[in-house]
Amino acid sequence: MKQHSSPRTPFAAGFFDITPILIGVFPFGLIAGIAAIEAGLDSVQAYAASPIVFAGAAQLAMMDLLGRDATPIVIVATVLVINSRMAMYSAALAPSFRGLGPIRKAYGAFVITDQSFAVSIVRFDRVAESLPDRFAYFMGASMGLWGTWQISTILGVVVGTGVPDEWSLDFAIPLVFMALLFPAIKDRGSTIAAITAAIAAVAFVSLPLNLGLLAASGIGITAGAIWGRT
Amino acid sequence: MTTHSSTLIWVLMGVAGLGTWLIRLSFIALLGRVATIPDLVMRILGLIPAAVLAAIVAPSLTHAAGTFDLGTERFMAGAIAAVVAWRTKNVLATIGSGMGVLWLLQALS
Numbered sequence: 001m002k003q004h005s006s007p008r009t010p011f012a013a014g015f016f017d018i019t020p021i022l023i024g025v026f027p028f029g030l031i032a033g034i035a036a037i038e039a040g041l042d043s044v045q046a047y048a049a050s051p052i053v054f055a056g057a058a059q060l061a062m063m064d065l066l067g068r069d070a071t072p073i074v075i076v077a078t079v080l081v082i083n084s085r086m087a088m089y090s091a092a093l094a095p096s097f098r099g100l101g102p103i104r105k106a107y108g109a110f111v112i113t114d115q116s117f118a119v120s121i122v123r124f125d126r127v128a129e130s131l132p133d134r135f136a137y138f139m140g141a142s143m144g145l146w147g148t149w150q151i152s153t154i155l156g157v158v159v160g161t162g163v164p165d166e167w168s169l170d171f172a173i174p175l176v177f178m179a180l181l182f183p184a185i186k187d188r189g190s191t192i193a194a195i196t197a198a199i200a201a202v203a204f205v206s207l208p209l210n211l212g213l214l215a216a217s218g219i220g221i222t223a224g225a226i227w228g229r230t
Numbered sequence: 231m232t233t234h235s236s237t238l239i240w241v242l243m244g245v246a247g248l249g250t251w252l253i254r255l256s257f258i259a260l261l262g263r264v265a266t267i268p269d270l271v272m273r274i275l276g277l278i279p280a281a282v283l284a285a286i287v288a289p290s291l292t293h294a295a296g297t298f299d300l301g302t303e304r305f306m307a308g309a310i311a312a313v314v315a316w317r318t319k320n321v322l323a324t325i326g327s328g329m330g331v332l333w334l335l336q337a338l339s
Contacts, residue, residue, distance in 0.1 A: 024321045031325070040231035045239055052247040057279070061286060062246060066232045072242055079246040082282050083253050088275045091257035091267050098261055109255035171304060171332055172325050174290035175311050179324035181283040182315045189273065190280035197281040198288035202298070205289050213285050220281030225274055 010133040014140025017119045022148045025056075025115065028179075029149050031172045032060050033156020034163070038170050039067030043157055050153040054110070054146070057180055058082040061213075064173060070210035077214060089117040096124045096134050104135060111142035189228020196223040303339070307332035 008016065029050075036046035041063070053059045058079045065075045089112050097105065120138045129137070163169050185194050197220025204212030232239070257267070267275075287308075294304035311328030318324070 027322050027325055040233075041239060042236065045236070045243070049243055052243045053250060054247070055250055057283065058246070058250065061282075062242075064286070066234065066239065066242070069233055072234070072238065075242055076245050076249065078282075080249045080253065081278065083250045085275050085278050086250070086254045087256050088267075088272060090254055094257045094261040097258050105258050106255065109258050110251050112254045168329075168332055168336070171307070172329060174287050174308065175315075175325045175328040176321065177283050177287045177290075178308070178312055178315045178328070179319070179321040181280065181287055182312075183319050184279040184283055186280075190277055193277040193281040194284035198284040201285035201288045202292045205293050205298075212289070213282070216285040217278070217282045220285060221274055221277045224277040224281065225270070228273075228277070 009140075010129065010136040011140035011143075014116075014119065014123070014137040014142070015144045016140075017123070018115060018141040018144040021115045021119070022144060025145060025148050026152045028056060028060075028176050029152025030156040030159065031176045032056070032063065033153035033158075034160035034169055035060055035063035035067075035156075035173050036153075037157055037160030038173075039063040041066070043161065046157040046160075047154060050150050053079070054113075054149065055079065055083055056113070056149075057177065060173060060176060065210055065213075068210060074210050074214065081214065081217060085114075086112055086117075089114075092121055093117065093138075096120075096138075097131075099131055100135060108135060108138065108142075111139070111146050113142065113145050116142040116145050187228070189224040191224075192227050193220040193224025196220040303332055303335040307335060 032050070033046065036049055037043070041049070049059060049063070053062065061082055062075055062079050065078060070078075090109065093112070097108065100108065116138065119141045120134075123137055124134060160169070181194065185191050197216045200219045201212055201216035204216050206212075207215060234242075291305045291308040292298055292300065294302040294308075299305070307328050310331050311324050314320075314327040315324040
């Protein structure tokens with residue numbers, strides 16, 4: 001992945017490598033901003049969600065559940081379940097970040113995303129760099145994504161306040177989830193998990209407290225883990 | 231629209247944000263004290279996105295009108311968008327095709 005010609009700082013290289021991915025993040029952030037307004041949050045809260053929660057699918061699911069008045073514990077549990085995959089990223093990045101100071105660890109961890117993790121782990125595999133350079137590369141990629149997420153959700157909040165209901169823009173929310181779903185189906189296990197969870201979720205629609213989502217996800221994950229072995 | 235109080239929404243965002251940060255920090259902070267994650271845990275973590283996303287999407291299409299109904303405009307638009315999402319894996323194309331079909335069906339009805 002070492003870039004030729006003009007020498008780049010590691011931060012710039014990270015930023016540069018994540019740029020193609022940002023094009024797909026932008027519409028997603030736009031919808032997350034719109035979803036916050038659709039859910040009935042005031043604009044200050046809608047703006048604050050991205051810097052505070054800073055998650056993609058989980059933030060969108062949170063808005064969706066808030067709009068349906070789901071129970072607080074279910075809302076928080078759903079966010080944490082969706083984001084628990086990031087424990088994997090944390091584990092995979094940990095050896096590369098060994099020796100960082102606690103402050104850098106703290107803010108570095110805060111900006112881990114699917115995308116910045118993916119480009120960083122590829123880079124760390126291929127290029128032998130010093131610890132500060134590795135961290136700078138990761139921060140370059142992460143800041144590119146962070147900035148894009150903030151700007152696109154702000155635009156979404158602005159747009160969301162002005163769009164008439166007849167445009168059915170709330171339908172963009174399941175569409176975004178769908179666009180994220182298919183890349184997540186990678187093998188037998190994830191296929192079984194997705195199909196089982198989808199059927200269970202439809203069957204559980206009338207479970208109280210919007211528990212259907214968590215229950216169906218649990219069943220799907222269990223099915224995938226049991227029958228997904230290759 | 232939510233009827234939760236403004237204060238509760240702030241608290242929920244704070245707890246969700248803090249919890250998410252702790253998940254992200256987990257192994258980076260613990261390294262040296264925890265050896266490795268067991269295979270089964272890794273496998274389960276890897277299955278979460280597919281399961282959760284499918285569980286969110288499915289009812290929003292099958293129950294678009296509140297009850298189970300596969301004849302709604304949203305179900306049809308969603309089915310077409312699913313094919314686009316599967317073939318292209320592109321966020322913009324998925325939103326574009328789904329919204330486009332929905333608007334077309336709404337205009338025709």
